Amino acid sequence: MHTLAILSIISAVSGYHLKPHTHIRRGNSSSTCFPFNSATFNNSTTVPDMSRSDWWCSAEQTYGFLGFSYPIENDCDGEPYSLIESDFASMKEDFGASLARAYLPGCYTDDIWERLIKAGIEHDMGVVFQVAWPLNGDPDSWWKKIQTSILDTLANSSYADIAPYVVHSIEFGTEPIGDTDGGSYEAFEGYLSDFKEAAKQYGIPIGISEDWDRPGTMSSDDGSSLGPVGEKIANLSDVVHAHVMPYYHDDLTEADSWNYIKNQVTWLKANIDLPVLISETQWAWAYNDGHAGGHVTGPDSCDCGEDQYTNYWQNFDDNCEFFKENQVGWFLHAWQQEGTFDMKKDDGSYAIPNWKPRRC
Numbered sequence: 001m002h003t004l005a006i007l008s009i010i011s012a013v014s015g016y017h018l019k020p021h022t023h024i025r026r027g028n029s030s031s032t033c034f035p036f037n038s039a040t041f042n043n044s045t046t047v048p049d050m051s052r053s054d055w056w057c058s059a060e061q062t063y064g065f066l067g068f069s070y071p072i073e074n075d076c077d078g079e080p081y082s083l084i085e086s087d088f089a090s091m092k093e094d095f096g097a098s099l100a101r102a103y104l105p106g107c108y109t110d111d112i113w114e115r116l117i118k119a120g121i122e123h124d125m126g127v128v129f130q131v132a133w134p135l136n137g138d139p140d141s142w143w144k145k146i147q148t149s150i151l152d153t154l155a156n157s158s159y160a161d162i163a164p165y166v167v168h169s170i171e172f173g174t175e176p177i178g179d180t181d182g183g184s185y186e187a188f189e190g191y192l193s194d195f196k197e198a199a200k201q202y203g204i205p206i207g208i209s210e211d212w213d214r215p216g217t218m219s220s221d222d223g224s225s226l227g228p229v230g231e232k233i234a235n236l237s238d239v240v241h242a243h244v245m246p247y248y249h250d251d252l253t254e255a256d257s258w259n260y261i262k263n264q265v266t267w268l269k270a271n272i273d274l275p276v277l278i279s280e281t282q283w284a285w286a287y288n289d290g291h292a293g294g295h296v297t298g299p300d301s302c303d304c305g306e307d308q309y310t311n312y313w314q315n316f317d318d319n320c321e322f323f324k325e326n327q328v329g330w331f332l333h334a335w336q337q338e339g340t341f342d343m344k345k346d347d348g349s350y351a352i353p354n355w356k357p358r359r360c
């Protein structure tokens with residue numbers, strides 16, 4: 001409560017999350033809005049005849065299943081347009097996805113962002129951009145090249161004018177606090193602040209993709225409220241892209257996972273006065289080498305399997321009304337490239353066949 005009161009005073013005084021360029025409208029329920037309703041680009045780069053904020057559906061409408069994390073961990077050329085385009089078509093047609101979240105983009109030129117925008121236009125899907133600190137062995141400092149390529153795409157590419165209508169939001173880092181990206185929390189906060197300043201003319205909401213269940217930093221020592229770093233990050237954010245990860249917390253079984261997710265959503269809503277999305281959450285359909293978790297019971301075993309995977313995601317779908325009530329949307333992690341978290345298996349089949357999450 002204390003934190004909430006402080007946050008609302010700060011917002012009343014500074015209007016920090018109500019600036020017109022970053023404000024995510026609350027309360028508009030336009031039946032034509034993008035990307036959940038009938039608004040369409042008509043497969044054209046012609047800029048919609050309205051403001052960015054009138055084009056996008058409101059934060060209230062951004063609940064339930066949004067789409068997939070879309071890993072781009074290979075080199076840029078590994079993701080030709082034809083592949084991105086057919087993946088977007090499958091995500092939309094087979095699962096009802098409205099957004100795609102770029103995950104760990106390991107490429108440093110405008111091309112990947114232009115291809116994602118192009119596929120978003122073609123399939124009327126929004127995209128989430130990500131400035132990533134490389135985890136593929138490339139030098140850490142190359143996050144700046146990713147930042148440069150995103151800013152250049154927004155400023156100079158042939159998609160520059162339409163980009164704010166396709167790019168839903170930008171994640172500045174994925175678990176940057178957990179990984180101490182930038183070298184220190186203070187340095188990272190400075191980089192985030194600079195990026196926001198450089199991108200603010202585009203009106204695209206910016207936040208970090210991070211787990212807030214980090215006592216002592218993101219949350220308070222006893223976990224009940226915001227922690228010192230969390231408070232600063234919330235202050236610098238337009239939107240929360242939360243990692244809600246029972247798979248990695250407290251050695252939980254899959255059967256315990258929903259309770260954890262529900263409590264985290266309630267915590268996020270109580271402690272942060274910003275639109276909230278779950279950008280990353282996962283369970284595995286078999287032991288996940290390199291991403292061990294899910295109540296590990298031995299060197300290569302866990303409470304993982306097809307039943308657990310299906311049940312994990314079915315819980316999200318069964319609780320669509322809970323997400324609607326809390327105005328929280330979620331992404332399924334991941335489409336491909338993440339081992340046994342993947343919905344689309346290497347043989348092309350789906351880990352959960354014939355399943356389309358509800359829109360309640």
Ligand SMILES: *[C@@H]1O[C@H](CO)[C@@H](O)[C@H](O)[C@H]1NC(C)=O
Binds near residue numbers: 043122
């Ligand atoms: C969009 O237009 C391109 C040509 O500009 C065409 O190749 C493609 O099939 C169209 N996509 C859809 C979904 O109609």
Ligand SMILES: *[C@@H]1O[C@H](CO)[C@@H](O)[C@H](O)[C@H]1NC(C)=O
Binds near residue numbers: 040041042046047
């Ligand atoms: C797409 O076409 C429809 C019907 O002509 C039109 O109402 C709509 O404004 C077009 N979309 C854009 C983004 O221009």
Ligand SMILES: *[C@@H]1O[C@H](CO)[C@@H](O)[C@H](O)[C@H]1NC(C)=O
Binds near residue numbers: 029030050054
């Ligand atoms: C919602 O947005 C639409 C489209 O721009 C606009 O016509 C309408 O007046 C808005 N409604 C509210 C309640 O703000």
Ligand SMILES: *[C@@H]1O[C@H](CO)[C@@H](O)[C@H](O)[C@H]1NC(C)=O
Binds near residue numbers: 148151152153155
């Ligand atoms: C846009 O291109 C110009 C000319 O190449 C360059 O100087 C500028 O830095 C670019 N802007 C961004 C934001 O990358």
Ligand SMILES: *[C@@H]1O[C@H](CO)[C@@H](O)[C@H](O)[C@H]1NC(C)=O
Binds near residue numbers: 010014016231232235
């Ligand atoms: C949040 O931002 C406001 C306005 O810039 C500032 O006055 C305040 O001290 C900040 N709070 C924290 C915890 O950083």
